[in-house]
Amino acid sequence: MLIVGERINTSRKSIAEAVKAKNADAIKNEAKIQAEAGANYIDVNSGTSLDKEPQDLLWLVETVQSCVELPLCIDSPNPEAIKVALAAHKGEAIINSVTAEANRAEVLLPLVKEYSANVVGLAVDEKGIPKTAEERFEIAKKILDLTSKAGIDKEKILIDAVVQPVSTDSNQGREFLKAITLIKTLGLKTIAGLSNVSFGLPNRVGLNAAFLSSAITVGLDAAIIDITDKKIATAVYAGLAIAGRDEYCQNYLKAFREGKL
């Protein structure tokens, strides 16, 4: 299971302020606590920087990698920002994300190939966000087609089946879980940011944790989460233990001993 730490994102007010003020210590602290909590990748997102996004994202890449020896998940809708960030990045990044929209793939996939990066394939196409598991599966096939034409290895791809809120459509949790099962039949890895499932509902962390464990039992390979939250960490390690993905429960026991649960 790959854990991508989600905390360095300018949609959080404290991060937006730190990026604006170029407060490296604040960003480094966020990187360190996530690394200590068990993150395998640190997500960096400066989406609210608007026209300054390329330089802000570059600053985030350099600042985070100056203090933790981890690869990053470069999270941006802006190909120019991704390009600048990738050039400065050490190791094999995850690019978040391409979609099945040909124009976006055309710009980003050559960069993914050039830098031997991993890439998140978001299950979205020209028609928007799919409603059913089967629609998500069809889009994953299109992404596999686009990436293989671009010469990208299958194992570099992580499909994000796009979690939608259950508050507006009660079937969205079930359809997402079914989509994971279907997409894995293609031999593709899956990734998800899960918190959208609880949008509009109270006790969001409780719902997110239940969803995360359930997604792990159907084979979710990677999650973009706040691993410093003990409820979320418990959902990860408990999920792996009940899914038969933690031999002798050794990771669960280690996480408990380290005070992470």
Next chain:
Amino acid sequence: MLIVGERINTSRKSIAEAVKAKNADAIKNEAKIQAEAGANYIDVNSGTSLDKEPQDLLWLVETVQSCVELPLCIDSPNPEAIKVALAAHKGEAIINSVTAEANRAEVLLPLVKEYSANVVGLAVDEKGIPKTAEERFEIAKKILDLTSKAGIDKEKILIDAVVQPVSTDSNQGREFLKAITLIKTLGLKTIAGLSNVSFGLPNRVGLNAAFLSSAITVGLDAAIIDITDKKIATAVYAGLAIAGRDEYCQNYLKAFREGKL
């Protein structure tokens, strides 16, 4: 989803003492808090009473039903105790449990039929507790055969696929979840007491909650749990919401408003 409240069980010291002293107020309080927390059935188990089990179980049935208007889950290995308890019980009880062992079924199934009770079919046979999902499925088919020969309606049966600890066999969580999926293809309902999954591990409630939510997403119909525990209640209502089993999330929202999560 049927919730069977598990708290009135003499394996808990306070309950054993209350049964021994015939402290009706203590038992009634346990019944009331479970009913208020949303239990649909109250489990009564006086297994540690040994040769006094029939009269103790009868006392529990009468005491609980004198204060809550709920049917009970009569939980005993002793056919004599079950017989006495059923005769005093109001409504349609759940008998917990028969197995695929013919001698046990021969004694209990006529009682189930006579009292129009529901019955838990424990996925255990002469060979003991199964290891794989497929073995559990085969035993469920034997139980279906035994019950239908005894003239018991299919909808009265709840198969307990028998949760085993992941600490001693890492595959047991996954095999149980797969067993639920298989058994439901027979058109049978499923029930489980989940806490055994975490036997021998720390932070048991965290693991039990993750397992409960995951089991609900694969279709678990009933659970024998402590619904007064907010972590367990959250796992139930969050599990139903993400499984597409709670239209408009109305039960989740109601449980939250009532302070149950």
